[in-house]
Amino acid sequence: MSTLHAGDDRDDGIVNGPDGTLRERLAALSEPRTPPEPIWKAAMASQRAARGSAGRFGRSAGARRPVAARRTVAARRVMAAAAVLVLGGATVAVILPALGKARASARFPRVDSSAEPAFALKRPPSSPASAQVPRQDAGASPAPLDSVRSVARKASIELLSPDVRTAYVKAAAIATDALGEFVENASLTGDGAHARGELTLRLRQERLTAALNQVRELGVVAAESTGGVDVTDRLIDLDATIRNEKQVEAEILDLLNRRAKDAGLKDIVELRNTLGEARKRIETLEAQRDNAARSVRFATVLVIIQHKDEPVPAAPQRSMGQVFSEQITAAWHAGVGELGASLGWCVEVGLSRLPLWIGLGAAGLAGIGVVRRAARWSLLERPPAIG
Amino acid sequence: MPTARSTPSPDDPTLHAEPPRAMALAGDGVSDEALLERFARGDADALGLLAERYEAYLFGLALALLGRRGDLARDAVQDTWVKVIRSASRFRGQAAFKTWIYRILLNRCIDLRAQRGPGGAHDGVDASSPGHAPANDHAHDAVATAVAGLPDRPQVVLILCYHRGLTHAQAAAVLDVPLGTLKSRLNAALSALRERLGPGFERKGLA
Numbered sequence: 001m002s003t004l005h006a007g008d009d010r011d012d013g014i015v016n017g018p019d020g021t022l023r024e025r026l027a028a029l030s031e032p033r034t035p036p037e038p039i040w041k042a043a044m045a046s047q048r049a050a051r052g053s054a055g056r057f058g059r060s061a062g063a064r065r066p067v068a069a070r071r072t073v074a075a076r077r078v079m080a081a082a083a084v085l086v087l088g089g090a091t092v093a094v095i096l097p098a099l100g101k102a103r104a105s106a107r108f109p110r111v112d113s114s115a116e117p118a119f120a121l122k123r124p125p126s127s128p129a130s131a132q133v134p135r136q137d138a139g140a141s142p143a144p145l146d147s148v149r150s151v152a153r154k155a156s157i158e159l160l161s162p163d164v165r166t167a168y169v170k171a172a173a174i175a176t177d178a179l180g181e182f183v184e185n186a187s188l189t190g191d192g193a194h195a196r197g198e199l200t201l202r203l204r205q206e207r208l209t210a211a212l213n214q215v216r217e218l219g220v221v222a223a224e225s226t227g228g229v230d231v232t233d234r235l236i237d238l239d240a241t242i243r244n245e246k247q248v249e250a251e252i253l254d255l256l257n258r259r260a261k262d263a264g265l266k267d268i269v270e271l272r273n274t275l276g277e278a279r280k281r282i283e284t285l286e287a288q289r290d291n292a293a294r295s296v297r298f299a300t301v302l303v304i305i306q307h308k309d310e311p312v313p314a315a316p317q318r319s320m321g322q323v324f325s326e327q328i329t330a331a332w333h334a335g336v337g338e339l340g341a342s343l344g345w346c347v348e349v350g351l352s353r354l355p356l357w358i359g360l361g362a363a364g365l366a367g368i369g370v371v372r373r374a375a376r377w378s379l380l381e382r383p384p385a386i387g
Numbered sequence: 388m389p390t391a392r393s394t395p396s397p398d399d400p401t402l403h404a405e406p407p408r409a410m411a412l413a414g415d416g417v418s419d420e421a422l423l424e425r426f427a428r429g430d431a432d433a434l435g436l437l438a439e440r441y442e443a444y445l446f447g448l449a450l451a452l453l454g455r456r457g458d459l460a461r462d463a464v465q466d467t468w469v470k471v472i473r474s475a476s477r478f479r480g481q482a483a484f485k486t487w488i489y490r491i492l493l494n495r496c497i498d499l500r501a502q503r504g505p506g507g508a509h510d511g512v513d514a515s516s517p518g519h520a521p522a523n524d525h526a527h528d529a530v531a532t533a534v535a536g537l538p539d540r541p542q543v544v545l546i547l548c549y550h551r552g553l554t555h556a557q558a559a560a561v562l563d564v565p566l567g568t569l570k571s572r573l574n575a576a577l578s579a580l581r582e583r584l585g586p587g588f589e590r591k592g593l594a
Contacts, residue, residue, distance in 0.1 A: 025530040026549035030451035032443040039446070039461055040438035043468035044431065382494050383563035 094331075099324060150235055151228040152292070153205050153299035155212060160308035161219030164188070167305045168197035174214050175201045181298065190307075197305040202298040215303055222306070231292045238289040242282055249278040419484035427475040434472070441485075444552035445492050451546045452496040454535065459499050467492045482560065489553065489561045493543070500539065533583035541576030548573050 161167040168188050175181040184200040203211045252275045260268065350357070419437060426433035445467060449460035470491050478487065534542055547558045548569070559569040 021526070022530065023549065025527055026534070026545060027551055028527060029531060029534060030448045030546050030550040032447040032551065033450060034443045035446045035461060035464070038438065038442070039464045040434060040442055040468045043465045043472060044434065046465075047469060047472050382497050383490055383561065385490070385494065 099320065149230055150232045150293075150296045151230050152295035153208055153226070153228050154301075155208065155226040155299065156224070156302040156304070157212065157215050157221060158223040158304045158306070159215070159219035160222050160306055162308050164190075164195035164197050164305050164307050167218040168199065170218050171197070171199050171201070171215060171303045171305065174211050175203060179204050179207070181207075184300070193307050193309070195307050197303075199303045199305075201301040201303065203301055205297060205299045208299045208301070211301065215301070219305060220308060229295075231296060235289060235292050238285055238292065242285045242289065245278055245282045245285065249275060249282065252278060420478075420480060423471075423475055423478055423484055426472075427478075434468075437471075437484075438468070441488060441552075444550070445488070448489075448546070448550050448552070449492060449496055451550075452493075452543065453499060459503075463492060463495045463499055466495045470495075483557075486557060486560045489557075490563075493547070493561060497543075529584060530580075533580055536583055537576065537579055541572070541579055544569070544572045545576045545580065 159167060165188065168186075172183050172186060175183050181201070181203045184202050186197075186199040188195070188197045190196050201211070252271060256268070256271045256275065259271075263271075417436070419440070422433040422437050426437070442464065445464050446460055449463040450457065453459040453463065467488060471488060478484070482490075534545055537545070544558075544562075547553060547561065548555055550558070553561065555569060555573075556566055559566045562569060564572075
């Protein structure tokens with residue numbers, strides 16, 4: 001029988017023999033031993049080196065965090081700031097294209113043909129002379145120009161249309177022969193999606209606004225521009241030069257008539273040549289003047305027509321906010337659809353392979369149980385830490 | 388982590404020195420918990436007093452648990468002191484200091500045994516390892532070999548229960564098991580030990 005020694009609660013029931021040698025042998029296994037060097041001092045030194053502090057161990061409530069912890073906190077703040085920046089950038093990248101689309105949709109609003117367009121061509125304050133310049137006969141003196149400006153109008157307009165050929169024909173028909181309007185040049189190239197039509201129309205200036213509205217109705221306006229060149233000074237210069245040249249011509253002709261009987265042949269020939277050159281200059285100047293006057297009477301309109309796949313809708317007036325909200329709504333629906341598809345896939349895989357998941361789970365649980373049972377005897381559990 | 392130290396020579400006089408003075412918790416009037424609190428407030432000498440009380444016992448226990456490997460035992464004890472140093476201010480007295488420090492050491496020894504793999508922590512008796520009994524003590528060798536051959540749990544139970552620094556109740560607290568459970572495990576471990584030692588171990592007078 002075992003003996004309980006005073007002060008010792010051992011009761012191991014060991015039949016050790018009279019002196020309890022087995023007990024002594026077991027105790028000798030873990031006999032206290034002084035290590036060669038104090039280990040606790042080495043631990044203190046290592047902690048001092050790790051903390052870098054002046055001999056104070058154990059942190060008080062107000063102590064600073066160790067350097068490594070402070071660096072970790074700083075790194076977390078940097079990562080948080082970076083995450084906010086990335087999130088903000090992604091949000092802007094998503095919103096900006098939507099805003100751009102909305103802006104583009106509102107860029108070329110349709111114009112009521114009965115209303116005055118926003119960028120209507122400016123008419124001269126009063127231009128009876130520029131609007132109704134009569135046709136000049138060659139050689140007749142032109143009507144004196146009054147003080148109003150003479151401006152040659154130009155416009156260009158680029159259209160997109162699903163039927164380029166039809167639009168091309170309709171554009172050419174805008175020039176009305178009865179009013180003296182005409183198609184200065186026209187070309188139609190390509191076919192189908194590559195079709196392209198170009199026309200240069202000369203239209204009476206007073207009809208320019210209405211004609212542009214007619215052109216706009218032929219397709220979707222992709223680009224448009226208007227302009228004018230003031231040719232008043234040029235016309236004045238040309239008139240003055242023509243008068244001067246005619247004066248010279250008249251003087252030479254008079255000289256030739258008075259000296260024809262007694263002048264030598266050489267002189268007569270020289271006078272005839274000079275007269276001819278004067279006449280040539282007059283003809284050239286008059287042609288230039290007529291051309292400038294015609295450019296004032298008839299505006300030049302360049303129409304370019306290109307193919308557009310979908311038919312030209314009657315685009316309703318929409319604000320940028322409406323377009324933006326429509327795009328967000330469409331994106332939301334698309335995202336919800338994708339989410340549903342993903343969840344459906346997960347459910348499909350989970351249900352279709354359910355016997356496999358059950359078998360794997362059962363095998364796993366059985367394996368864990370086997371390992372635990374096998375280790376019950378030999379496995380040494382780690383008692384929980386205190387404090 | 389401290390680096391491993393070489394195994395001390397068997398001729399090292401400190402290895403066979405008398406064990407240090409027994410722990411006198413009541414004798415010098417200052418409890419372990421009071422010393423720990425003093426250390427937490429900055430008194431490094433308090434830790435020295437605690438080390439004077441426990442270091443030898445901890446080192447001996449670590450040697451037994453780690454197969455007489457002096458380098459591993461030193462690492463385990465140093466890690467224990469490091470843990471005590473770091474956690475001194477957080478110790479709330481949920482258990483006795485003795486239980487706490489022994490449990491830290493035990494857990495560290497378990498981790499080192501696990502790192503070395505099955506059979507690696509207990510290398511059997513090595514004549515050159517510290518604490519080795521004199522060469523003619525065959526009984527000591529037999530017991531040591533038999534204990535080293537036991538599985539982990541009964542081996543630790545035996546070493547801990549017969550460690551001079553712990554009573555059975557304190558050993559049960561260190562292992563975090565009821566005293567009755569500890570005693571039943573101890574009986575099972577002793578049965579397994581007797582089986583290894585053989586039926587003639589005690590008859591032959593080797594016990």
